[in-house]
Amino acid sequence: MMQKSALNVSKIREDFPILRRKINGNKALIYLDNAATTQKPHSVINAISDYYMNYNSNIHRAVHQLAEEATVAYEMTREKIAKFINARSPNEIIFTRNATEAINLVSYSWARRNIGKGDVIVITEIEHHSNIVPWQILGDEKAAKLEYLRVDDRGYLSFQDYERYLQSNKVKLVSVSQMSNVLGTIIPIEQMIKMAHDKGIQVLIDGAQSVPHMPVNVQKMDCDFMAFSAHKMLGPTGVGVLYVKEEILEKMSPFIGGGDMIKEVHKDRTVYNDLPYKFEAGTPNIADVIGFGAAIDYLQAIGMNAVREHEIEMTKYAIKSLERVKGVTIYGPSNENHRGAVISFNIGDIHPHDLATLMNDQGIAIRSGHHCAQVLMDRLDLSATSRASFYIYNTKQEIDMFIDALERARKVFRI
Numbered sequence: 001m002m003q004k005s006a007l008n009v010s011k012i013r014e015d016f017p018i019l020r021r022k023i024n025g026n027k028a029l030i031y032l033d034n035a036a037t038t039q040k041p042h043s044v045i046n047a048i049s050d051y052y053m054n055y056n057s058n059i060h061r062a063v064h065q066l067a068e069e070a071t072v073a074y075e076m077t078r079e080k081i082a083k084f085i086n087a088r089s090p091n092e093i094i095f096t097r098n099a100t101e102a103i104n105l106v107s108y109s110w111a112r113r114n115i116g117k118g119d120v121i122v123i124t125e126i127e128h129h130s131n132i133v134p135w136q137i138l139g140d141e142k143a144a145k146l147e148y149l150r151v152d153d154r155g156y157l158s159f160q161d162y163e164r165y166l167q168s169n170k171v172k173l174v175s176v177s178q179m180s181n182v183l184g185t186i187i188p189i190e191q192m193i194k195m196a197h198d199k200g201i202q203v204l205i206d207g208a209q210s211v212p213h214m215p216v217n218v219q220k221m222d223c224d225f226m227a228f229s230a231h232k233m234l235g236p237t238g239v240g241v242l243y244v245k246e247e248i249l250e251k252m253s254p255f256i257g258g259g260d261m262i263k264e265v266h267k268d269r270t271v272y273n274d275l276p277y278k279f280e281a282g283t284p285n286i287a288d289v290i291g292f293g294a295a296i297d298y299l300q301a302i303g304m305n306a307v308r309e310h311e312i313e314m315t316k317y318a319i320k321s322l323e324r325v326k327g328v329t330i331y332g333p334s335n336e337n338h339r340g341a342v343i344s345f346n347i348g349d350i351h352p353h354d355l356a357t358l359m360n361d362q363g364i365a366i367r368s369g370h371h372c373a374q375v376l377m378d379r380l381d382l383s384a385t386s387r388a389s390f391y392i393y394n395t396k397q398e399i400d401m402f403i404d405a406l407e408r409a410r411k412v413f414r415i
């Protein structure tokens with residue numbers, strides 16, 4: 001029997017064909033690796049195959065009917081995304097391959113012009129590698145400095161450090177994740193953005209874990225840049241989004257040069273295309289952008305407040321249940337209102353990879369490792385954790401089965 005929830009989970013589950021999969025013979029799949037990527041509903045899969053079967057064509061170029069239909073569908077997704085995050089205009093939405101490429105776009109097209117020798121970029125110890133490595137590369141190239149805001153054991157930030165860095169008058173960019181993909185900690189970014197803006201500093205938000213799981217309003221938070229990935233919010237792989245305030249985007253130089261990002265090309269000069277096309281060189285991932293549009297429709301129909309409510313309920317239940325497992329250490333905030341539905345934990349000295357393998361034997365997909373956050377792992381003095389992460393189709397019954405499986409694993413390892 002399904003639990004009472006902010007969402008009609010049993011109905012939602014019918015929309016996801018993969019949830020009928022059996023693992024290891026006859027074990028029902030319990031998919032708890034949603035922070036890595038989410039499953040896709042029929043509507044997303046169908047939108048992609050509909051494009052290939054009925055109106056496959058390149059966009060923006062030809063005048064024939066297929067091209068027109070494909071262009072409309074592609075641009076419609078841009079409009080849907082703009083509405084979804086409350087951007088002022090679809091021109092502020094740039095399609096990339098993923099969140100990682102979106103962050104790199106900012107680093108190449110904005111930061112290389114605006115950050116120089118001795119300048120400081122502020123990030124935090126919770127960041128995913130994709131919000132660390134681009135800044136290290138830039139720092140090396142420009143002799144700029146990367147400073148990490150420290151976090152406590154639960155992933156809460158030190159605002160004292162932040163204040164101190166901002167006072168130095170050297171900070172040119174603050175780039176922070178709204179939600180940790182390891183600890184689940186939700187960062188008070190509105191306050192951070194306000195503090196940075198008071199000093200005239202621009203802020204990039206890594207929304208890879210927040211945009212799929214809670215209402216996000218870029219105008220309200222007032223960020224300058226935001227990056228996220230379609231595949232973590234029911235959409236296909238190969239599509240990411242970079243949101244940039246239009247007045248900033250207007251001054252940015254192109255990222256990649258080639259077709260579609262130009263108006264005119266002559267032997268000695270090029271006139272770039274209007275926004276946002278100036279930043280989308282070459283044939284884009286048309287099919288998957290269209291699939292992403294269907295994912296946005298799906299989430300809009302459910303409502304992001306209901307998604308967040310469901311996940312709070314799941315997280316609360318999972319933490320309570322996990323706390324009863326002997327030898328368990330749970331990382332991240334204990335208050336479910338301060339965190340997303342991603343729970344990192346360890347049991348005694350069982351290696352997370354061994355635990356994940358035992359879980360897989362029982363049909364349960366969890367993640368193990370450093371979760372692309374080795375700076376955080378070092379800060380917590382850990383080499384790896386196990387991680388369970390939830391989405392709209394997960395149930396309390398699945399959490400119960402996950403806990404039973406953990407208990408069995410604990411016994412195997414005699415913890």
Ligand SMILES: Cc1ncc(COP(=O)(O)O)c(C=O)c1O
Nearest residue numbers: 098099100128130177181208229
């Ligand atoms: C917080 C965070 N930022 C960025 C990324 C990178 O996303 P992608 O691999 O889709 O570029 C991830 C992916 O796990 C993430 O969790």
